[in-house]
Amino acid sequence: MPPDSSAIDEAIVQALRADTLLTSYMPDGVWVDEAPANSKRFVIVSLVEEVDPQGFDGRAMEDAVYLIKAVGLKSTNPNMRGAAVRIDTALNDQPLSVSGYQSMVIFRENRIRTTEIDDIDNTIRWYHRGGRYRVVIST
Amino acid sequence: MAGRIHGKKGQIKMDPAGAPGTAATAVADINAFTIDMSTDTVDVTALGDTNKQYVQGLPDYKGTLSGWWNSATSPALFEVILGGGKPWLVLIPDTSEPTFLFKGLAYLSGSIDVSATGAVSISGDWVGAGNWVMEP
Numbered sequence: 001m002p003p004d005s006s007a008i009d010e011a012i013v014q015a016l017r018a019d020t021l022l023t024s025y026m027p028d029g030v031w032v033d034e035a036p037a038n039s040k041r042f043v044i045v046s047l048v049e050e051v052d053p054q055g056f057d058g059r060a061m062e063d064a065v066y067l068i069k070a071v072g073l074k075s076t077n078p079n080m081r082g083a084a085v086r087i088d089t090a091l092n093d094q095p096l097s098v099s100g101y102q103s104m105v106i107f108r109e110n111r112i113r114t115t116e117i118d119d120i121d122n123t124i125r126w127y128h129r130g131g132r133y134r135v136v137i138s139t
Numbered sequence: 140m141a142g143r144i145h146g147k148k149g150q151i152k153m154d155p156a157g158a159p160g161t162a163a164t165a166v167a168d169i170n171a172f173t174i175d176m177s178t179d180t181v182d183v184t185a186l187g188d189t190n191k192q193y194v195q196g197l198p199d200y201k202g203t204l205s206g207w208w209n210s211a212t213s214p215a216l217f218e219v220i221l222g223g224g225k226p227w228l229v230l231i232p233d234t235s236e237p238t239f240l241f242k243g244l245a246y247l248s249g250s251i252d253v254s255a256t257g258a259v260s261i262s263g264d265w266v267g268a269g270n271w272v273m274e275p
Binding site for chain 2: 053054055056057060061063136138
C-alpha cells in the first residue's frame with residue numbers, strides 16, 4: 001500500500017506552525033489553500049503541481065511544487081519581510097520527517113512578492129510574499 | 140491475458156554469479172530497459188540485379204537499463220558492473236506474464252547522473268556474453 005501523500009502537506013504545515021516567530025508575524029495561522037474568514041495575517045500552502053516518477057517496483061518518488069506564502073492586509077502593518085524569511089528558514093534544505101517515506105529534499109525554486117488590490121474597495125491592499133518550494137521525497 | 144501492455148510492470152532479474160536458473164532476483168529501482176536484436180546484413184548485390192540484395196548474419200543481443208539511485212540497493216548493482224563478471228540477466232516485459240522473457244549472460248556497464256535540479260538517476264548498457272534466448 002503506497003504511503004499517504006497528504007502526510008507531506010501536513011508535515012509542511014506543521015513545520016511552519018512550529019516556527020514561533022512566523023506565527024507571531026502571521027497570527028491568523030498556517031492553512032492549506034484558504035484561510036478562515038476574517039483572517040488578516042496568515043500563511044497559505046498550496047500544491048501547484050506534482051508528478052510521481054515511476055520504477056518497475058512502483059512509485060519511486062513524489063516530486064511536488066508548493067506555493068507557500070505569507071498574506072497580510074496592509075492596514076494591519078504586517079511584517080511581510082520577516083514572514084518570508086521565517087518561511088524560508090523553516091523549509092529550505094530542512095529535513096522533514098514524513099511517515100511512510102524515506103529521504104526528502106525541499107528547496108525554494110523561486111520567490112513570490114506581489115501586492116493585490118481588492119476588487120471591490122481599491123483602497124484595500126493585500127501583500128503576498130514567499131516562494132515556490134519543490135519537495136522531492138522517495139517512497 | 141494476451142494483449143497490448145504497459146511497461147510499468149517490467150522487471151530485470153539478475154544473478155551476479157552468472158548461474159542460469161532460479162537464483163536471479165529482481166534488481167530494485169529500475170524503471171526501463173531496452174533490448175536491441177538488430178541483425179547484421181551484408182550487401183551482396185550483383186551486376187544484373189534490379190534492386191540491392193542482402194544476406195543476413197546473426198542478431199545482436201544488447202541493450203540499456205536505467206533507474207533511480209537508491210543507496211540501499213544501487214551499490215550492489217554497481218559492484219556487479221565494476222566487478223567485470225558475467226551476470227545472468229532475465230528481462231521481463233511484464234511481470235503479469237512472467238513466462239515471456241529474454242535471458243542470458245551479459246557484460247554490464249553503468250553510469251550515475253547527478254544534477255542539482257533533479258533526482259539522481261542511474262543508467263547502463265548490457266551486451267550478450269553468451270547465447271541469449273527468448274521464452275517461450
